[in-house]
Amino acid sequence: MAESLTPLSVIVVGLLRERDMHPYEMMRLIRQRGDDRLVTIANGTFYHTVTRLERRGYAASVGIDRAGNRPARTTYRLTERGAEAGAQWVRQELPRLGRLTEFRVALSESHDLPRGEVIDLLTQRRAALAEYTAELRDRLAAAAAREVPVQFLVEIERESAILDADFAWLDGFLSRLADPTVAWGIDELPVETRERLDAFRESVIS
Known part of the structure; x- marks a missing residue:
């Protein structure tokens, strides 16, 4: 479906x-x-x-x-x-x-799922990222051992740097999401915040 x-x-x-x-x-x-x-x-x-x-x-x-x-x-x-x-x-x-x-x-759109489910799904993503990152770094190490010129490794080095940033963001987000004082989903937002969102939507269509 x-x-x-x-x-x-x-x-x-x-x-x-x-x-x-x-x-x-x-x-x-x-x-x-x-x-x-x-x-x-x-x-x-x-x-x-x-x-x-x-x-x-x-x-x-x-x-x-x-x-x-x-x-x-x-x-x-x-x-x-x-x-x-x-x-x-x-x-x-x-x-x-x-x-x-x-x-x-x-x-x-993940805010429509329960907090615990999002944590579980993103934890699965983190595990997959860790496995992929390890493979990527093994390739870089093998290339360095063969003295492959840097011009042939520039794209894979960039991808490795992006993965580092992705890990940093994901770990920080998972930490915030695990904090029950951080609102998750519309129902957990303060009433005044929901009212501001409603007012914003009305201003868009008026």
């Missing part, structure tokens, strides 16, 4: 978890929040993505707004099947290596 979702459709599912929306509102929120760093937003592709979610039973239309002279706007609601598919996709992608766009989107 989750395999049929794309990174863009998972972002749409995440928006519909918040409340019912029409595609125009979704696109504006994505851009306002800077999530267009993660996926490409084009009108045709976006509307096609929403239509596919509806066709597969992951979203359902709940009304059409025909106010004023603007085009009719269909409002969509997330179905239980869609919510589960989105959560399963995030579970699937968080621990995986080698799929950077999918990981970034899964991470951005």
